[in-house]
Amino acid sequence: MAGTIQQIAELAGVSRGTVDRALNNRGRINPEVAKKIEQIADEIGYVPKHRKKADDTVKQAGRGKRIGVVTQLSQSSFMLQVNKGIRDASKKLADQGIEVLVKENASVDEAEQMQAITELEEEGIDALAVMPVDCDNVRVKLNELTEEKNIPVVTFNSDIVGTKRYCFVGLNNWQSGQTAAGLMGLMMRGKGKVLVITGYFSNSAGSRRVDGFVEELKKNFPEMDLVGVQSSFDHTDEVEKIIVNAMSAFPDLEGIFVASGGQAGVKKAFDKLDLHKRPYVIIYDLTPKNEKALLEGTVDFLIDQEGYDQGYRALSILSDMLRRGRTPEKEYMYTEINIKTKYNLN
Structure with missing residues (x-):
């Protein structure tokens, strides 16, 4: 005999409402x-009603729905958690008759x-989750999908203005930049030189973080001196070179925001420079290497953006739109701004 929601709630130690939300993508x-x-x-053989209905629909129609996913920076360490969220959501949606097609850039x-978007369109996607490049061609293409072809679009991790996308799932990047500036201002006591390093200027996530950081410095820390905003293309060697050059030009540099x-x-x-006292450092993303940097004292603060939740929720939202018409x-749909130090990693 198949299990019940009540049994699942008791075994999981949660309420029936929580079980319902988990199994039906509600909230x-x-x-x-x-x-x-x-x-x-x-394990107990419980099958939600929507899953039974999806199975019947697939049998009748011959093909289930398809959600396309387009990511950026596929080799970056922060994408590990984002991709895990996408994979876990894909497995769940497969049981509901929805196929997820992923293109990693x-x-x-x-x-x-x-x-990538064109290829997914040709493969017959019914919805799209995308980490957009902030440019006119992508903007026009996304509007074409939503307005002319009735393909709903959700952005995640990075956003793009001027489109008819239904929602954005990810960090409030502007606010996280403000948070980083506040932390840096406290550490530097509101005075001294600070360097900002971003990845790509065409990536809205990084750009919004920088904008929030710079605006907060101007507003509340006027005696802090921003010596530059430089692009590293998310390459380790470029970050190293930028810092070495900046420290040569500004030996009294006190803060670095990556x-x-x-x-x-x-x-x-820092190893190459063999500094007597390093600048204060704030970085993003809770990855194994970054955790090690915190524990070893290379950086002071880490801002995590809940990458798993971003990948998982973007697909869940589109699934709800396709199956239930629920916008x-x-x-x-902001994820939490989680501030980590070496004292609260676990």
């Missing part, structure tokens, strides 16, 4: 809790992204 729920609930449901490249990838270049630069409750 936000901790991804780890959702995964535990789904595992228990599988190695860089923030306009032509590469346009090709708004994107390539964070391992910070330690490489997102809000335009901006």
Whole structure:
């Protein structure tokens, strides 16, 4: 005999409402809790009504729905958690008759992204989740999908203005930049030189972080001197070179804010410079290498953006739109701004 929602709730140690939200994609729920609930449901043979209905629909129609996914910076360490969220959501949606097709782009490249979107369109996608390159061609293409072809679009991790995308899932990047500036201002006591390093200027996530950081410095820390904003293309060697050159030009540099990838270049630069006292450093993304940098004292603060949740929620939202016609409750579905130090990693 198949299990019940009540049995799942008791085994998982949660309420019936939490079980319902997890199995039916209703509202936000901790991804780890959702995964535990789904595992228990599988173990006791519980099949949600929507899954039974999806199976029947697939049998009748011959093909289920398809969601396309386009990512950037596929080799970056922060994408590990994003991709895990996408994979876990894909497995869940497969049981509901929805196929997920993923195109991973190695860089923030306009032509590469346009090709990926076009290929997915040719494969017959019914919805699209995308980490957009901020450019006119992508903007026009996304509007074409939503307005002319009735293909709903959700952006995640990075956003793009001037489109009819339904919502954005990810960090409030502007606010996270403000947060970083506040932390840096406290450490530097509101005075001294600070350097900002981003990845690609065409990536809106990094650009918004930089904008928030710079605006907060101007507003609340007028005696702090921004010596430059430089692009590293998320490469470790570029981050290293930028820091070495900056320290040569400004030996009294006291703060470094790395708004994107390539964070391992910070330690490489410090090792090469053999500094008596290093600048204060703030970076992003809770990855194994960045955790090590925190524990070793290479950086002071790390801002995590809940990458797993971004990948998972973007697909869940599109699934709800395709299966139930349910549009997102809000335009901006922000993840938490989690501040980590070496004292609160676990």
